[in-house]
Amino acid sequence: MxxxxxxxxxxxxxxxxxxxxxxxxxxxxxxxxxxxxxxxxxxxxxxxxxxxxxxxxxxxxxxxxxxxxxxxxxxxxxxxxxxxxxxxxxxxxxxxxxxxxxxxxxxxxMNQTEYDAETQTAKIQGGSLWKDVYSTLEPHGVTVPGGRTSTVGVGGFILGGGNNFYSGRVGFACDNVVNYEIVLANGELTNANANENADLWKALKGGSSNFGIVTRFDMRAFAAGNLALSHFVDGASDYQAGSALSFWSYIRGTSESVIISALHDATDTADAPAFAEYEAIEPRLSSSLRSDSHLNMTIELNFEKGFRSVEPNLTANKSRRSNVWFAQTVVNEPSILKYIIDQHNAFVESWKAEVGNDTFSLYTPFQPLPAVLFAHGAAHGGGNVLGMNATNMRGRNCVLHQAFLVFEGGPELEVEARRRMTAYRAAVKRESVRTGTDVAFEYLNYADKTQDPLRSYGADNVAFLRAVAAKYDPEGTLRRRMPGGFKIPEED
Missing domain, CATH: 3.30.465.10 (Uridine Diphospho-n-acetylenolpyruvylglucosamine Reductase; domain 3)
Structure with missing residues (x-):
């Protein structure tokens, strides 16, 4: 408009x-x-x-x-x-x-990456995809904590926080940005770092696109080595080199849900003890256990794009495929995780009845958010605005829960899908509140447009974001002229 x-x-x-x-x-x-x-x-x-x-x-x-x-x-x-x-x-x-x-x-x-060996800094242009970044850094033997899918863009990923393979060791991607080159709402080109516009530097660590257009991200790089992939939350404080994504998955054409686990180890240890319980699960239908580069691991997790779909290996010769997703966080307690799985299973049966067939998939991934992960933000200086601190997490180990539905149908069915997925999310929220396992944090990069992830950062962080926006965009130009994405909540 x-x-x-x-x-x-x-x-x-x-x-x-x-x-x-x-x-x-x-x-x-x-x-x-x-x-x-x-x-x-x-x-x-x-x-x-x-x-x-x-x-x-x-x-x-x-x-x-x-x-x-x-x-x-x-x-x-x-x-x-x-x-x-x-x-x-x-x-x-x-x-x-x-x-x-x-x-x-x-x-x-604007998709170029330069590596400064003297400062061990990767200078990444704002339009880059992570495959551009990793392929440039790989010959230098270094990498940065970025997207786990190679076709994800650098800009949105970092500005939304950036959970990554190395989060347990170095924190979210935003915690590793030492400088943002940014065009403000009035067109001024400036920098934000620990010494220059430090308040803006912090606000950009999770504050999304509310402050300008970031044209370059300067990130700490570190020795890459290979990642080991095999197919873990309370032990993360003691073992910070591991990364785990487990998908409770109903895949179109199958009779029941299966578990897909993507387990990565940053020490190039294919049989790390931290993953022993995962590897003991039987029956195992397949495995791509191996040692490989950061780039190749992210290529393996790519999803085909373009057909309203997040499902791999789909073709365009069938009816239009749509997707709806959401994200929320709960305490790492087996009871609430089981409740989520029960809701997943109930949704599958309900959606079968709605569409009259099984031409859909429902994925419910779980990702560890151990308390130690969020200590890295403060340790690197400046902190972030994500709100996963004493007030939100209260020192507890948590789990990021996402659900995404892939189905055949156009915009009309997408409306019904969003209604039902919103009900799924609300049911989990009610149960987590009832059982004391609720965590307010909503990960912006997985949130649906019906959610308000910036508000979930907590009142103090939202007030800080408002103050920074008022300072660097006093006319409110970005709120009025750039309507897309998640906006800083207005005062209640």
Whole structure:
């Protein structure tokens, strides 16, 4: 929706005409993709989910940070157009990284990574995918704590926190950013780090896209080695090199749910004792146990994108596939985890009755969130705004629970799917509150658009985010002109 109010900075006034904003950008020398062109259609098709595609008036592709700055200044000063920012475009719902009547600022051409061996810092452009990052760093024998799927974008992943293979050892990805190069709402290009704009530096560690467009992330790198994959929460404080994702999975065409476990060890130990109980589970249907690079492990966890789907290996020759997901956190207690599995199983039967067939899959992954993970943020200086501290976690080991439904059907069935998935989430919330296993934290990168993950960070962190936004965007330009994604909650 186009913003009809005057430009936020009182500048040169709106340029009339439906596509004048795009003409303006093109006249300024930027690469602009227009609707109905092959380049435009190809780029829209690259979104992870069909639900995220919004068909913008045009797509502008800056190549360097200074061009991003100029794009923002032109849009703010000379148009009333709204905009969206795309990095990897991996969010499953819209509008997030795309916009219907406006300009999508696509950072996809800003995908370079440089490694500074002297400072052991990786300088990563904001439009990079994690496969770009890992493949550049691998020859240097180093890596950074990034996405576990190679096609995920750097920008959204880090700004939402960034759970990763190395979280137990170094914390979330955002805790390892030593500097953000960012274009603010007025087009100013600046940096945020421990010594310069330190409040903004902290706010960007989980505060999402509410403060500007990050054009470069400077991250601590460390010796990579190989990861060992085999197929663990209270012991994480003593063994911080492990990473575990377990999917309680009903897969289309099967008769019952199975467990898919992705277990990674950062010490290149394929049979790490921490995973012994996992490996003892029988029957084992298959295993890809091996030692391999960080890059190749993330390639193995890739999901095909483009057909409203998060399910691997789907083709486009069938009816349109949709997905709906959500995320929440509970204390690491067997009773609540069993309740979640019971809800998963009940949902499967309910959805079979709704659609009349079994052309769907439901995945319910569990990821450890041990208390030690969140100590890393403070240890690295500056902290973050995620709220997983004494007030939220209260020193307890927790589990991040996600559920995502993949089904055949269009937007109408997606409405019913979201209603039922919301009911699934609400049932787990009620039971966790009743049993004292509830944790407020909602991981932004897995949250559905019906959730409010920033509010889950706690009142103090939300107040801090509001104060930082007011300081760096006093006109509220980003809230008004960039409507996608999760916004900082208004005061109650």
């Amino acid at each position: 186009t913003d009809s109010r005057p430009p936020a900075n009182g500048g040169g006034g709106a340029i009339p005409g439906a596509d004048s904003k795009c003409d303006l950008l093109e006249a300024a020398g930027f690469k602009v993709l227009r609707p109905s062109t092959a380049a435009y259609n190809a780029r829209e098709a690259e979104y992870y989910s069909v639900s995220a595609r919004m068909s913008p008036s045009c797509i502008v592709q800056p190549k360097i940070a200074e061009e991003v700055s100029k794009v923002i200044k032109l849009l703010v000063t000379n148009t009333t157009s709204n905009w969206a920012v795309r990095c990897g475009g991996h969010t499953a719902w819209g509008p997030a990284a795309d916009i219907h009547d406006g300009v999508t600022i696509d950072l996809g051409l």
